[in-house]
Structure formats: structure tokens, C-alpha cells
Amino acid sequence: xxxxxIGELLAVLGAxxxxxxxxxxxxxxxxxxxxxxxxxxxxxxxxxVSNALGLIPGSISGAIGYRRELSGQRRRILKWSAGALLGxxxxxxxxxxxxxxxxxxxxxxxxxxxxxxxxxxPLISRRLRTRRARKGRSAHPDGGPLLLTGLTLxxxxxxxxxxxxxxxxxxxxxxLLDDDLRRLTAVKxxxxxxxxxxxxxxxxxxxxxxWTAVALLAIGSAAGGHLGATTGRRLRPAVLRALIxxxxxxxxxxxxxx
Numbered sequence: 345x346x347x348x349x350i351g352e353l354l355a356v357l358g359a360x361x362x363x364x365x366x367x368x369x370x371x372x373x374x375x376x377x378x379x380x381x382x383x384x385x386x387x388x389x390x391x392x393v394s395n396a397l398g399l400i401p402g403s404i405s406g407a408i409g410y411r412r413e414l415s416g417q418r419r420r421i422l423k424w425s426a427g428a429l430l431g432x433x434x435x436x437x438x439x440x441x442x443x444x445x446x447x448x449x450x451x452x453x454x455x456x457x458x459x460x461x462x463x464x465x466p467l468i469s470r471r472l473r474t475r476r477a478r479k480g481r482s483a484h485p486d487g488g489p490l491l492l493t494g495l496t497l498x499x500x501x502x503x504x505x506x507x508x509x510x511x512x513x514x515x516x517x518x519x520l521l522d523d524d525l526r527r528l529t530a531v532k533x534x535x536x537x538x539x540x541x542x543x544x545x546x547x548x549x550x551x552x553x554x555w556t557a558v559a560l561l562a563i564g565s566a567a568g569g570h571l572g573a574t575t576g577r578r579l580r581p582a583v584l585r586a587l588i589x590x591x592x593x594x595x596x597x598x599x600x601x602x
Contacts, residue, residue: 352384356557360564363399367565368406368533368572369579370588371510372595373399377561378507386554392439393551396506397544398561402569403537409573410530420486421531425538427496432539435503436546442504452596454501455508459592461515462585468519487520494520495535502539503546508595510536511588525581533573 359380363373374395381391407414414421461468486492494516502509513532518525547553576584 349384353556353560355380356384356560357564360398360402360561361568361571362564363561364402364405364565364568364570365572365575366568366591367399367402367510367536368409368569369529369576369584370591371512371514371532371536372508372591373402373565373568374505374507375595381554381557384557386557389439390552390554391557392505393544393547394554394557395561396436396540396547397553398558399506399565400537400540400544401562402565403533403540405566405569406573407530407533407537409570410526410533410577413524413527413530413577414534417527417531421534423486423492424495424531424535427492428499428502428535428538429542431496431499431501432503432542433546435500435505435539436543437503438500439504439543440550452600455511455592455596458508458512458515459589459596461519462511462588462592487517491516491520499535499539502536503543506536506540506543508592509539511592511595514588525584526577526579529576529584533569 356377359377363376365373366376367373377395377399378391381395382388386394495513498509498512498516501512510532513535514525514528517523517528517531521528579587
């Protein structure tokens with residue numbers, strides 16, 4: 345990135361703020377920052393790895409902003425974070441091993457499926473509760489092996505590209521857990537932070553960064569993450585779910601037209 349171009353620097357900083365805010369509430373912030381980084385002239389892989397490192401402060405800031413909603417979830421967060429770490433590392437390795445087009449066809453379909461699950465989550469949850477009540481069973485407090493496997497696989501995708509990974513996390517947790525959407529959003533922020541961090545550490549050893557872009561994204565996303573968490577915690581679950589669907593739909597359109 346050419347430091348002489350003030351407009352480019354401001355664009356990256358602004359994208360970082362917007363992405364941090366969107367990631368804290370919904371996810372898909374990468375769809376804001378990645379095109380901006382490419383527009384500044386960065387190669388795709390350099391843009392991807394710089395983006396992963398630069399958005400870490402935003403994920404951490406967002407998680408801190410949701411600290412009240414994280415209360416009482418330590419045990420399952422630790423378990424899911426282990427899966428996120430493994431998945432994120434695997435995805436980062438795949439980014440360097442596979443061609444850039446490897447996920448282009450599957451990503452829109454994956455995000456679309458996640459959105460359907462987010463929309464249907466209240467209905468699915470009610471039916472699962474009714475079914476468990478008939479059989480005299482109680483819900484697994486952390487979703488069991490099925491949710492752990494799903495979150496780990498979503499983390500593989502997150503380590504590879506990360507666009508809309510937060511939406512996928514929320515969809516999986518919402519389908520398999522009886523919990524408030526804001527609490528699930530809080531957990532999502534932690535998992536995204538884990539995936540971005542492990543991927544960035546891997547990239548530090550084997551890939552090139554643009555440190556100007558990283559610094560601008562880090563500053564912007566940290567501020568945006570705090571702003572997003574402050575706003576997101578006040579949203580009613582129905583409004584938050586609608587926001588997820590809107591942002592996810594925009595993400596799909598952008599991915600298809602890219």
C-alpha cells in the first residue's frame with residue numbers, strides 16, 4: 345500500500361471501523377475490508393492475511409463489549425474455542441495450498457443455508473423442545489458433538505476466508521441450543537477472535553503482510569467493535585435476526601457478483 349495516497353489510508357481505516365461494527369453484531373465485515381484492500385493494489389493472498397490480522401482487535405473489542413452476555417458460558421466457550429483453533433489453523437493452511445477459486449462456488453450456498461437456519465431458528469427450536477418434552481429429554485447445554493463438529497468445520501472456512509463465518513456460527517448455535525440470540529452473538533465474537541488469531545499467527549510465519557493496512561484495520565476495527573457491541577446488545581432478538589438476514593443477503597449478492 346502506498347502511504348502517499350492519503351485517500352487509500354482513510355478508506356482502509358473507514359473500512360476497518362465499519363467491519364469491526366458489523367462483525368460485532370452480525371459478521372461479514374470481511375466483505376467490506378477485502379474489496380477495499382484489493383482496490384489499494386494488494387494481491388489477494390496478501391489482502392486476506394493482512395485482513396485476518398487487522399480485524400483481530402475488532403473481534404476482541406466486540407467480545408469485551410458483550411462480556412455480560414458471556415457470563416456463565418465459560419465451559420462451552422473453552423470447548424468450542426479448541427475446535428475453532430484447530431479449524432482456523434486448517435483453513436489457514438488450505439488458503440496457501442488451494443487455488444483462490446476453491447471456495448467460490450460453495451461459499452454463497454453455505455451462507456444462504458446459514459441464513460435459512462437463522463430465519464427458521466425459532467420454529468426449529470420450538471419443535472425440538474416439543475420433541476424432547478415428549479421423550480422426557482432435556483437439551484444438551486453445549487449442543488453436544490454435533491455442534492462442536494459444525495463449529496469446527498465453520499472455523500476451517502473462517503481460517504480460509506472468514507466472510508460471513510459469524511453468520512454460520514450463529515445459525516449452528518441457534519439451531520442446536522435453547523439460548524438467547526444475544527448470548528450466541530457474544531460467543532460468536534469469541535470464536536471469530538480465536539480463528540482470526542490462530543490464522544494470523546500461522547500467516548506470520550509463511551506469508552507476507554502489508555503492515556500499513558494491518559495497523560489501519562486494527563485501529564479501525566477496535567473502535568468499530570466497541571461501537572457495534574454497544575449497539576447490538578440493545579437490539580431485540582427479532583431485530584437482530586432481521587439484521588443478520590439483511591447483511592447476509594448482501595454478502596451473498598456480493599460473493600456471487602465478485
